[in-house]
Amino acid sequence: MIVIGLGTVWILDGLEVTTVGNIASRLSEEGSGLAITSAQVTGIAAALYVAGACSGALFFGWLTDRFGRKKLFMVTLAVYLCATAMTGLSFSAWWFFLxxxxxxxxxxxxxxxxxxxxxxLIPSKYRGRVDLIINGSYWLGAVGGALLSIVxxxxxxxxxxxxxxxxxAxxxxxxxxxxxxRRHVxxxxRWQFIHGHGEDADRLVGSVEREIEKEKNEKLPPPAGEITIHERKSIGFGLIAKTVFRSYPKRAVLGLSLFIxxxxLYNAITFGFGAILTTFFDVESGHTGYYFAVIAAGNFIGPLLLGKLFDTIGRRVMIAGTYILPGILLFITAWLFDRGSLTANTLTxxxxxxxxxxSAGASSAYLTVSEVFPMETRAMAIAFFYAIGTAVGGISGPLIFADLTESGVPGDTALAFCIGAGLMxxxxxxxxxxxxxxxxxxLEDIAEPLSQTEKSGGPSPAGGAPG
Known part of the structure; x- marks a missing residue:
């Protein structure tokens, strides 16, 4: 229920971005009912979508830490639904952009x-793979969006x-x-306990434990340790910023690097994929969805197959590997493309x-910033690093790459690939x-809660040390 109720939003995001990328050429055609160019869709509209995502992450991230996860993931989905419906009713470019x-x-x-x-909500033993697969489900939506656009x-x-x-629609x-x-998630x-709803948290955890014991017909092992916390209603921006940048400066650098x-890399490929196929390989606009469905499937299979390794081999090796290796491979792709050695099929x-x-590397960016900072700062940390990293790459990327990929010059598109590959x-x-x-x-061992007053039993909170 948790995985379906929460994880499927990435399918929606993938459906959104891919659909718009695929219909860009149709929107620019005469008779589409909207006076807009393909470059405006993949450039301005894409940049505004990302700008909105960055703003929404910061705004709702603050509200999430203040008012709880459940209330906000209902509100944010409602905002998405209303805005998507109104996009489908667009009658002019400014309405579409808004x-x-x-x-x-x-x-x-x-x-x-x-x-x-x-x-x-996910047990630590499986947290890495579940997080990666859920984030990777974005690409199931991308497959759906690509195939849907064909029809x-x-x-x-x-x-x-x-x-x-x-x-x-x-x-x-x-x-x-x-x-x-999602109503039942x-x-x-953790949020309940820290924010003064200890009895609600105890009832929730107790009901889950009783259900598991009934299923397995055995008692669960006792907790590894205990912590005592000071309950508080909210935490100010000043304390959050101080914690993230003064107590964990290395982790802050890591988060920004991964997101940027x-x-x-993704903007170098995905926002201009349709224009590249139609410009350089004469693929019909109505057929680009087939090609994107293939790369979207590869994007989902990556986290699905590699996710377990993040929990077994470890975060450091897998994160570094899933960033450096695809960067090198994209450099090679850029070289082959510039030489004219690729077809639409081989480029795909x-x-x-x-x-x-x-894809596994990109998903690990979200995993990283959501687990290496204290509980009280988690939603804001995710929002901040997503907003800053994505603003740098996600807003400037479409504006830069839209011109490079539509120029008709192979060297320009190869340059777009190289920019993404180098930063990756x-x-x-x-x-x-x-x-x-x-x-x-x-999570409490990786980064000690700000509200914690004392701890007994279990592993030492080494993760809470500055770094």
Whole structure:
């Protein structure tokens, strides 16, 4: 229930971004019902979507730490649903831009609320793989969006001015289904306990324990240790900033590096993929969805197969490897593309291999910032690093890469690939030195809660030391 109720929002995000990327060429055609160019869709609209996501992450991240995970992941989904519905009703470019921003605003809030809830509800032994697979489910939505666009862009089925609108309507329907499931997902007992709702937390955890003991017909082992905390209603921005940057400066550098690296790599490929295929390989706009469905499938299979290794081999090796290796592979792809050695099929195959590894790395960025900072700062930490890293790569990326990938000059597109590859490799090197060995450790052991007053039993809180 937790995985479906919380994780499926990434499917929505993947559906959103991919659908817009695929319908960009259709929106720019005469008769689409919207006076807009393809470059405006993949450039301005994409940048506004990301800007909205960054703003939403910060705004809702603060509210999530203050009012709880459950309340906010209901609100953020509602914002997404309303904005998506209004996007489908667009009648002019400014309306489309406005509601792309607001759609991103809701999705950004989801990142902060959902990742914090996931890590606080999943057992430490499986936290890495579950987090990666849930974040990787974005690409299931991307597959759906790619295939959906093929049908919706087919004028034998729908007129030019209707098909693209129906794709947004279907996103709303899917979101409503998720909303129904999500109503039953519990609040984080960690948040409840720290924010003065100890009795509610005790009832929730007790009910889960009794259910498991009944299923297994055996008593659960006692807790490894105990901590005493000072309950508080909220924590100010000043204390959050001081904790993140003064107590954990190395972890702050790590978080920023991972988010900036993956944002640039993905923008180098995904936002311009349709334009690259149509410009350099004469692929029809209605057929680009087939190619993207292939690389999207590779993106999902990566975290699915590699996720377990983050819990067994460890965070440091796997994070560094899934950043450096795809960066190197993308450099090779750029070289082959510039030489004219690739076709639409072989370029797609190269992208698929690159993103098989890069997807696990990108998902590990969310995992990292959601587990290496104290409980009280978790949602805001996710929001901050997502907002800053994605703003650098996700807003400037589409604006830069839209021109490079649509210029018709192979060297320009190869340059876009190299920018993403270089930043991805740089982030991997940072991870090799600064990544935290958080595998199979409790969140309180990785970073001591700010509200903690004393601790007894269990492992020492080494993770709470500055670094």
């Amino acid at each position: 509601f792309r921003f607001l759609t991103g605003f809701g999705i950004g809030g989801e990142y902060a609320a959902i990742n914090s809830a996931i890590d606080e 919706m862009l087919n004028t034998d089925y729908f007129p030019k001015d209707l098909g693209w609108r129906l794709t947004f 279907l996103g709303v329907v899917f979101g409503l289904v998720i909303l129904l499931v 519990p609040e984080s007992p 690296g993956q944002a640039f 195959a190269c992208w698929c291999v690159v993103l098989f590894f890069a 490799c740089a982030a991997g090197v940072v991870a090799a030195f600064l990544a935290v060995d958080a595998e199979q450790r409790s």
